[in-house]
Amino acid sequence: MxxxxxxxxxxxxxxxxxxxxxxxxxxxxxxxxxxxxxxxxxxxxxxxxxxxxxxxxxxxxxxxxxxxxxxxxxxxxxxxxxxxxxxxxxxxxxxxxxxxxxxxxxxxxxxxxxxxxxxxxxxxxxxxxxxxxxxxxxxxxxxxxxxxxxxxxxxxxxxxxxxxxxxxxxxxxxxxxxxxxxxxxxxxxxxxxxxxxxxxxxxxxxxxxxxxxxxxxxxxxxxxxxxxxxxxxxxxxxxxxAFLTFSSEKMSKSLGNVVNARDFLAQYGGELARMIFLGVHYRSVFDFSAETVDQAITSLERLYEAKKTAEAIRDKKILVPDMRAEQVWGGFLIDCDRARDAILDHYANDLNTAGALSEMFTLTREFNRALTHPNAANTPAAILAAGEFIRVLETEIGSVIGVGRMRAESMLEHLAKVRMLRSQNEGKQVLEADEIESLIRERKESRAAKNFKRSDEIRDHLLANGVEIKDSPEGTTWSRK
Ligand SMILES: [Zn+2]
The missing domain is CATH 3.40.50.620 (HUPs)
Structure with a gap:
């Protein structure tokens, strides 16, 4: 050596x-x-x-x-x-x-x-x-x-x-x-x-x-x-x-043909693919399920939502010093240092990527919490803090795990698209409100005509696409599940 x-x-x-x-x-x-x-x-x-x-x-x-x-x-x-x-x-x-x-x-x-x-x-x-x-x-x-x-x-x-x-x-x-x-x-x-x-x-x-x-x-x-x-x-x-398993039954339906790496990468893109796999420690069995993918999408969205806010603050021009808010950001900068150390400790512990990411989520929560103080986003200290948040994300997480380095807006757009495609793949249609109303009217007419087969079909169709209906003396109401 x-x-x-x-x-x-x-x-x-x-x-x-x-x-x-x-x-x-x-x-x-x-x-x-x-x-x-x-x-x-x-x-x-x-x-x-x-x-x-x-x-x-x-x-x-x-x-x-x-x-x-x-x-x-x-x-x-x-x-x-x-x-x-x-x-x-x-x-x-x-x-x-x-x-x-x-x-x-x-x-x-x-x-x-x-x-x-x-x-x-x-x-x-x-x-x-x-x-x-x-x-x-x-x-x-x-x-x-x-x-x-x-x-x-x-x-x-x-x-x-x-x-x-x-x-x-x-x-x-x-x-x-x-x-x-x-x-x-x-x-x-x-x-x-x-x-x-x-x-x-x-x-x-x-x-x-x-x-x-x-x-x-x-x-x-x-x-x-x-x-x-x-x-x-x-x-x-x-x-x-460790191995990869496909124990969840739901996965085969909603993820389609994901066994092939190209299909998988085309569907999710590189960063999300890395988030899906590296969100789990490499020595743990990776159970491939729709839930694992959903979780990775949500996690990546959370990081990029915060990054988007941080990018906007960093580019701000109007600054109003505010003693209380500046103090809060001072505390946040200390949190950033602590997060860097903690992330490094997780890496040093047999490349525990799940641990490193969870530190990043903690820091993201602290960033969002600091922003809830009045005027927080408009203070000079906020610019410094936002820059530091982005640096921790890009340098500590981005350079090793390989997520967090994109412009927030384009990544969030990509994730929204992935979500949409996934719900389509699951066979669910996103029904428009007027489409739902018209189906409910048709169901009412079918029931009045004693065509219960058709009225049940409509109810099942709505349910299969995530729409629940409730009958009451006042009429039928609906909600999305
Ligand atoms: Zn070999």
């Missing part, structure tokens, strides 16, 4: 289709750490990879009748656009496996030379997990547990059923590269070890991936890298973001 520097690596997606929101949450987690270290003055080298060769890619390219390169190039472009839409910052190096065959081959050679890998007569190369006593330490699994749980695989060439492939000999019709063991392609895990070693050296400060990668991918990376370089630990801090 070098003081003041951070070397970090994040396992990126396998590019055989558009990325989904699970990939997006993972990439946002890595981006969050990257932004945080940069914000607090570290020199960061950040590597994010694309897996551009694997079975899924080969099958998909065959189906589509195109080359693997053409397929992966297309979806790398799509992912790049998605990352930009999600306001992610550019990594130092964006790498892909097929650009790193020489590094992969020389790492496998080193592993074999160190007695931790072996070549079969078919030309496959395996890592021998028995040669690496620390195997299982990241995931907390012992070799015995792993073997007991392993599926019995019929591969007589393997010395131990848990040994994993470093190099796979070529099969007909598949992309293959020359190697000392004949034509073939790399196993999945070796790519990250080799790319990390090339761009970061044998050891790094932080390695990120989704929690599904803990075993076997990251376990195997440790074994390969330490076996090849003889240096350990390979990684000082592992960062794994």
């Amino acid at each position: 070098v003081e003041g520097e951070v070397k970090m690596y994040s396992c990126g997606p396998t590019v055989y289709g558009p990325i989904h929101i699970g990939n997006l949450r993972a990439a946002l987690t890595a981006d969050l750490f990257y932004r945080f270290f940069k914000r607090f003055g570290f020199k960061v080298t950040y590597v994010r990879n694309y897996t551009d060769i694997d079975d899924k890619i080969i099958n998909k390219a065959k189906e589509a009748g195109i080359s693997c390169d053409a397929l992966t190039e297309k979806y790398i472009q799509v992912a790049e656009q998605d990352y930009a839409l999600a306001l992610m910052e550019e990594p130092t190096h964006k790498t892909k496996v097929t650009d790193h065959l020489p590094e992969i081959i020389s790492m496998i050679e080193a592993i074999i030379k160190n007695g931790k890998g072996y070549v079969t007569k078919e030309g496959d190369v395996f890592f021998s997990i028995e040669s690496f006593p620390a195997y299982g330490s990241l995931s907390g699994k012992s070799l015995d547990d792993l073997q007991a749980g392993a599926r019995v695989e019929v591969n007589l060439d393997k010395r131990n059923p848990m040994d994993f492939a470093l190099w796979k000999s070529a099969k007909p019709g598949e992309p293959a590269w020359d190697s000392p063991w004949g034509k073939g392609r790399p196993g999945w895990h070796i790519e990250c070890s080799a790319m990390a070693c090339k761009w970061l050296g044998p050891q790094m400060d932080l390695h990120h991936g989704g929690e599904d990668l803990v075993f076997p991918h990251h376990e195997n990376e440790i074994a390969q890298s330490e076996a090849a370089t003889g240096k350990g630990p390979y990684v000082n801090y592992w960062v794994h973001n």
Whole structure:
């Protein structure tokens, strides 16, 4: 570790289709750490990879009748656009496996030379997990547990059923590269070890991936890298973001097709997408529901409503000093300092974004409360305070979480549009008052004509669109739910 520097690596997606929101949450987690270290003055080298060769890619390219390169190039472009839409910052190096065959081959050679890998007569190369006593330490699994749980695989060439492939000999019709063991392609895990070693050296400060990668991918990376370089630990801090779940039934109806990252980003925009995901701590399971989205919209609106007021005060020309109000703003400036410290403390506590945001909401409440004092908005101190509020939002929240940096008016317009589209997606119509009145008249006539089927239909239709009706001797009244 070098003081003041951070070397970090994040396992990126396998590019055989558009990325989904699970990939997006993972990439946002890595981006969050990257932004945080940069914000607090570290020199960061950040590597994010694309897996551009694997079975899924080969099958998909065959189906589509195109080359693997053409397929992966297309979806790398799509992912790049998605990352930009999600306001992610550019990594130092964006790498892909097929650009790193020489590094992969020389790492496998080193592993074999160190007695931790072996070549079969078919030309496959395996890592021998028995040669690496620390195997299982990241995931907390012992070799015995792993073997007991392993599926019995019929591969007589393997010395131990848990040994994993470093190099796979070529099969007909598949992309293959020359190697000392004949034509073939790399196993999945070796790519990250080799790319990390090339761009970061044998050891790094932080390695990120989704929690599904803990075993076997990251376990195997440790074994390969330490076996090849003889240096350990390979990684000082592992960062794994938790899963995404879709437990709420309501969500499927109201959010539509949100599994695809592009659809999701097109629907919500980058800032709101970040608010939705980063409003929840990265290590907590993220339950995707209509409520989570609603909450994020409301939260972002609250921040931007206050920002809009602050922007208006900052641009004011008429100033009337008022002792009492100036005192209140003096107190608010102290609150701003306290909020900065508290937000930083939350970040320092395993990037607790939910905690940092809740401090920002507290400060927003204090800002709104200060404004309730008579003349508060017209005092010279208000200009200073409004500027400071905007600075805390943009610098402390904006630079790390990535929300709060837009002009308030345009963001509020965007959020209003998102709300409207969401209510349409839910299948609800916003009925106009005269439309409602005319339906109520029709219902009255239907009832008078004893057509109760029609009158019930009208009542149900109104109810389905959020309009409740009440009958009384004076007539029928309605209200929106
Ligand atoms: Zn990886």
